Amino acid sequence: MNRTISDLALGVRLAVGGSRKSWVRLALQGLGIGMCVAVLVLAASIPGAFAARDAKGNLSEPQPQGTGPAPLLVENAYVAYRSDYIQGRYLKVLKADAPRPPGVEKLPGDGEIVLSPALAELLASPKGELLRPRFPQRVVGTIGQAGLTGPKDYTFYAGDDRIGESGGTKAYGFGVHYGGGGIAPILWLLSVVGIVVLLFPVLVFVGVAARLAAAQRDRRLAALRLVGAGASRVRLIASGEALVGALVGLAVGFGIFYAIRPFVDKISIAQLAIFPSDLTPSLGLVLLVVVAVPVLAVFTSLFAMRRTIIEPLGVVRQQKPVRRRLWWRLVPAIVGAALLGSQMGKINDTDRPEQWPVVIGVVLLMLGIPVLLPWLVERVVFRIRGGSPALQLAVRRLQLDSGTAARVVGGVAVVLAGTVTLQMILAGVEQEVVSKEKRQANLAVLTVSTDENVAVPGLREALEKAATVRSVQEISRTGASAGEANYVGIVIGPCDALKTQATITNCADGKAYYAPDSGGGRAVEPGAELTLGDPRKGVRWKAPAQWEPATARNGGLYLTPAAAAGIPVDNTSREFMAELDLSVPDAAEHARNAIAAYPWQTFTSFAGQNDIPEMERVFGLVRQGLYAGTAITLLLAGASMLLMALEQVRERRRPLAVLAASGVPRGTLARSLLWQNGVPLVLSTAVSVATGIGLGALSMKVSDAEIAFDWPGIALVTAASAALVLAVTALTLPSLRRATGALGLRTE
Amino acid sequence: MVCIVPLMSIGHALLGLLEGGPRHGYDLKRAYDERFGQDRPLHYGQVYSTLSRLLKNGLVTEAGVEAGDGPERKRYAITDAGVTDVERWLSTPEKPEPYLQNTLYAKVVLALLSGRSAVEVLDTQRSAHLGTMRELTRRKADGDLADQLICDFALFHLEADLRWLELTAARVDQLAVEVKR
């Protein structure tokens, strides 16, 4: 045991061995592993951060159960402003000692309001000018962090004594326990693939970084063998060295994490901005990282040595490694693809697929790349015949040792494949979202809806008075069912109003129309007995005996008032469609301001205010993050490629110097370096783009989305890897120049 | 051969020593023994017979006699002919053969003592050695195995000489300091 520790310590001593080279190597290792650790720790804190968000959101929910007279009446309000939604609450305080929601020091009285910092800022800025009429109240405070889910939250509590007039919700306190709402399935898929794809290369690179400058290390270890260390002790010593790199990496990684943490509240997208204090890695995951990274580093460095026989008089690499076999290398990719394929189409708008087959499928497909690449590089390199002397030099070099190159580019390939996959999923989601938005009916209409059973007198008049409103149509909505599952939506309104919702011809009062659901197949027959509202206790109603066909985005019955006789008004919710004069900028906001007196009674939506810029911002940010991650990993890969290339130049200094002395142009030697770096990377780029597209397509199929290709993104990624080869080669040139100088000829 | 070579060179050695200035025979013996005769000092007889031969050949002259009698009272000086003879001797390479070191060493020391280029002495000798080695190498290429082995024997010995020449050339400055002390 003592001996084991002293051997490990010797390894540590060698790793920090004092020479400038060993420090550089340690720094590179530390930085490489450190970046990986930072990403891992960040990933480990994200679940916690979002859980904290949900928890805080729940803490602010009014608690409707209680005994005795309620101390508070609460109305939730959703105020739409351009592409933002401001979710707030109107309160009426009934008791002096009424409970306060978290983060609020003093409950606002009638005509008073407390704002979240972000909302206060928006209202104070020129951007919030058209929002101000909707918040005429006196500002009496700011909501503290405890009451906010994120630093960019738009929220408020406003006191309003009118609440009692129209009912209101009784509240006995704040804080409820809801289950997590969950995210949209396609976003869920995006995050699963994203996390796997980003974390996988991280693990690969922990391995690569741990093996930086392995040849140097092998020489050191050979020297140890010469003074009598046994093979197993040499392995222990090597573990010690790897351990140092990993520990330095851990320190650097946590350093990076805590250095960037204070800036997470600067993220401009409200949904993604997080309070720095909420971004705390969970203890279990931190422990996992702290244990797994050194274990992985030691394991990979030992694994890398398995083909290297360190003899006292030097390092022997087994000259003729076993020919790489294809079949088992195909297994991960095939199983992964099969797993994903088996889940195909199982994600739709509401259902999530089985989680594990998808995750394992993605992991296996990703794993398939580095497993498959060495075989492919070897095959291709052995096929190459002829070519220029520069190519010949490179190919021969690769034929002797294609494994090292393949492993390094394997890491790059995973990153590239992951990036391409994410780009495709992003492009697919984007296309879907954008096309849905585009298909929205009339872009010049502001829809104002009210709750069922709640009459809002004066609303229509107020709307009609707005300067930017040309006309107002009114419809009622309800729904009916025939039996258990057959649900049909019903829209009632005069011809003009109906025309805003569906394409109908020859409209006259008394006519009925039926637009089939996009799913196809009639849900109901003319003259069917239907139940309005709740299928168990709703009102019975007989559908019109005949109707005409129509087309609409939302299928269902479209009835003129006369055809809707027998549907009680109580069972419908009313909707006003205000046609806007879009020549006035922000026409919708002016119209909304006209009905500012009904903040909680109405919900407005303006299809013309497309959310695309907002979505684009989100996608832009995600894409930026993706590119940043890719860039970091590519840089890391570049660094290890550079080290490898420099080491090779150093190892072959003499032959290179002799070649230069014999009149071989330096250009030829430089080109051979370029080939040597380029051939594996070109192969890996091809494989990774193919895998990325395949995985992306599979993922999109799994979620039943349309397949879209982000060609500019793919081109960018490919160009980046090409640039990497050029950069690495260019950086190798000075050392090539030095090696090929006459000094390279000197005998040591 | 082993005895002839030193005898042949005693005359030149004495001449070389006289270049520093006239000396008594006894002085000459002492100077010679100090530098060249570590394990084999000269006999007085050898000194006087050599001096008389040199005298006869006009390479030295008697440079005065001190009071008293006997040959040990005579001072000898080198003549111009003697200087030329020393010079010729120094610049003529010895025939390359084994066991040259005594003569070569004497040449180097005397060159240093008399302010001549010891390196030139060595280079000249090297040239002669290499010439012989070339000849042997050529013979080896044309000959059978027996010839090759015989030539190789000579080559290895000559090489040893040459290595000695190299080494001496490299340390000639050091030697000059010691010799002149």
Place this chain on the structure above:
Amino acid sequence: MTLLRAEGLVKSFGKTHALDGAGITIRAGEVVAVMGPSGSGKSTLLHCLAGILPPDSGTVHYRDRELTSMNDGDRSELRRTEFGFVFQFGQLVPELTCLENVALPLRLSGMKRKDAERAANEWLARLEVDGVADQRPGETSGGQGQRVAVARALVTGPKVIFADEPTGALDSLNGERVMHLLTTAARETGAAVVLVTHEPRVAAYSDREVVVRDGRSRDVEFAR
């Protein structure tokens, strides 16, 4: 006929004066040994003479061309076409087979692979190492490797072969074999050989010798 002439070569590396006014003349077809103790500037003289290193001052003429005023590319080409090189060790590209190593200079001059390899094979046979044509240098013995290197130096039909301690890493027997094959082949093709060595028995393969000491050369034949 004078092929190569260097005069007044001065070259310093930092504070070390490797060459301090050295000169040498090489005539067509002769074998010249450059001798001298280690650190005397022998190799530097060879490097300057071959246009590998530009001297700080002095001139090197190859026929009627002045090497020191040529640019790097031209000197590279000159070395590739007119000169051949044999060094002590580590001169063969480890990844290429012996045959490819020998064919490399021809291919760099634009010869077709097939033709280059045929010529290379002839030279390997001439140096009695055609048996290792398809092996990599690492798989051959030292003597075989050096002979492959000699074949590579001779394959382009150079006018001058620069050999820097060509037998330095070999035992006597292998060294002599290499020297014999090198000088014989050079004489047959009429190539001059500049042979840097500190070994007298190797130098004995020369026609004459030049001694370098303290950065100055002493051309035994021409100095006087």
